[in-house]
Amino acid sequence: MPDLGAYAFEVSLAYAGSLLALGIVIWASVARAARVRRTLDEAEKRWSNKNG
Amino acid sequence: MIHILTRDLRLAIRAGGGFGLALAFFLILVVLVPFGIGPDATLLEIVAPGILWVGALLASLLSLDRIFATDHEDGSLELLATAPLPLEVLVATKAAAHWLTTGLPLTLAAPVLGILLNLPAGGHFWLTMSLLIGTPALSMIGAFGAALTVGLKRGGLLLSLLVLPLYVPTLIFGADAVRRGIDGFGPQTPLTILAGITLGTLALLPFAGAGALRVNLR
């Protein structure tokens, strides 16, 4: 850990907050992608079974 | 075009048209401010230009969703759209009607309400001037926002969210003109820019508004 001096709190807060925000947007995107993909696969299967 | 204008004006003035509502809202807002920040005359003097401008802006926001929504509900908007009148002119006319029923009365009322906020004597003229020049832009931007949200069931709140950021430049230059007028720093510069904004919105936004209406009536 480098010596952050008097501003240790500010610097770590900025890093933690930003990485948290990035994490949230990445997680939300990936989670939604997986969910939509799964439901779409199910729907495609249903659809092709009925008409296939 | 004149017919639509007079029709809108008549509708607005009749009961339930919301003609007096904006004025009453403006009055109440101006009355509430001293309760919020205290009766100190020098403090009120400083904030008066900003409060009056923000008040006028919010008051003109109140009746925006009526610009197209009521016509859309009873189907007359479809009729107007199929009329030979270009949709761009319709949007501009609607904005003009909105201005005549809210912007103009607010402009006339503002100097009187300025007395309540201890607006310095030199400010009344510049307040009226800046509102006179700036409020047409508010109505035009509002008509554009109303055209965007006309098909939505609960468009009112969304409309404010869309329109308020667009009001920022008008508000900045409008309130700044009044402040400079009071301090005697040449309010002509912000007033000229304000006039530029108004003319620019009047020239361009009817097309954007008409585009949005066409999409919504599809």
Added chain:
Amino acid sequence: MSFWEYANPRRFMAVTDRVVGPSFVLAGVLITTGLIWGFFFTPDDFRQGSTVKIIYLHVPSAMMAINIWIMMLVTSLVWLIRRHHVSALAAKAAAPIGVTMTLIALFTGAVWGQPMWGTYWAWDPRLTSFLILFLFYLGYMALWAAIEDPDTAADLTSILCLVGSVFALLSRYAVNFWNQGLHQGASLSLDKEENISDVFWFPLLACIAGFILLFIALVLLRTRTEIRARRLHAITLRERSA
């Protein structure tokens, strides 16, 4: 083969399928390298102390916040002119990322501002413009969320994006006129005199490249999701009518 081939959703899906993974990895590597390099191996500024390390998050996110809006403007124009659905969906997919970037820029700026300027927030032109940009992003996303029909939503949000861009630019000049600021000038100009020194410059460059790649990876992933969601919507409609 022309660029517009990618406007075909099937072709877009096929190509991006191979691109998303690697760009995520590369973005991760670049951001990790840049941040670790910046956080552990750069000296403190003689005036700002260790707070200078916030620059590795602040500058890239602020750049992306603006550039994402510009990207949305371009894709909105492409949708309005050439009616490519992928373009409209890419604009929709980009907005939440833009909001996050704006928030990060505002947040890191506030945390940096407190020790340096003695305040978390000042009505400085740059800060104010970012707040206004944030409001524009919110309005844009709210309009997308409010309209049910996807094509209508794409049209209306594109018009809003166009008009919003003009007003955002106007607000930028308006707030400049309205208040002189605390914020320093550009950190990254071609003018060597004004530029920050090399020690900070290379890790910052890595972070900027990483943020750009991360945005590309995210926007492609989200656009793919939107395309899938659109197809899912079509299938459910057909099932219901069948």
